[in-house]
Amino acid sequence: MRAWGAAGVTLPHYSAAQYTAGTPIKVGELRPGDLVFWGSSNNPSSIYHVAMYIGDGKIIHAPRTGRPVSIDSMYYWITPSFFARVG
Numbered sequence: 001m002r003a004w005g006a007a008g009v010t011l012p013h014y015s016a017a018q019y020t021a022g023t024p025i026k027v028g029e030l031r032p033g034d035l036v037f038w039g040s041s042n043n044p045s046s047i048y049h050v051a052m053y054i055g056d057g058k059i060i061h062a063p064r065t066g067r068p069v070s071i072d073s074m075y076y077w078i079t080p081s082f083f084a085r086v087g
Helices: 002-006 015-021
Strands: 035-039 047-055 058-061 070-073 082-085
Touching (some): 015 047, 015 082
Antiparallel strands (some): 047 058, 058 070
């Protein structure tokens, strides 16, 4: 949200709303700056986490409250559920 805000793009705070603000894409279409989402079902309303794709299968995200922003494989945890392009 903040990174896209610095580029002049306003995104909602809530991760599921960020998905609906973007254009859904497939994993094979990912480009740096696209958003990667995790949900508990195949319904976008179940989205609970978002990260920004930075290329080479890596994301930048805030893993959870109290942990610093980090760069990780987008598969470091569980397979992401949704992908979107904004801007």
